[in-house]
Amino acid sequence: MTTRLNPYLNFKGNAREAMTFYQSVFAGELTMSTFDDYQATQDPSDAEKIMHGQLETEAGLVLMGADVPTGMKYTEGDNFSVSLSGEDEGELRGYWDKLSGSGSVTVPMERAPWGDSFGMCTDRYGVGWLVNISGS
Known part of the structure; x- marks a missing residue:
């Protein structure tokens, strides 16, 4: 699998409806x-x-999307981020280090419940990033 870069949309409780619409x-x-x-x-x-x-x-x-869980900020109009995903751990960790290094980490890069390595950060320009490295 090659590395993908795609939009990730956030919703306030209607992600199922929205994603079905996009389908x-x-x-x-x-x-x-x-x-x-x-x-x-x-x-x-x-x-x-x-x-x-x-x-x-x-x-x-x-196109990826999810509902924002209770307690997380949601602002209509800026409810998106960019997803980077793939299998090349070196490449993706390099992107993670550069994006998060001068920004802020929202979710540390670590093993996720679905078995992959996953992290979330906001870069120094205020853009949200999700990085997912497929498990072996």
Whole structure:
């Protein structure tokens, strides 16, 4: 798998509806997982919210999205970030180090419940980044 760079959209409780809409626009395969699927919440109101949705089209378009869990800031209009994902650990950790080095780390790069290494940061220009390194 090559390294991908794609938009990641955040929603306030309607990610399932939004991602299904985008599937009706672009077609393709849509997969979605809830916070409960990965035991990734302690707040029962977040259990059925979408922790990760991914739409992949035959044309190679990739769009990701998720619901913002209770307690995290959500501002309509700037509810997006950029996702970097792939298998090349050296390449992706290099990007992570450069992006987070002069910015701030939101979620440290570490093993995630789904088995990959994952981290979130905001670069020095205020852009949010999600970096996911596929597990072996």
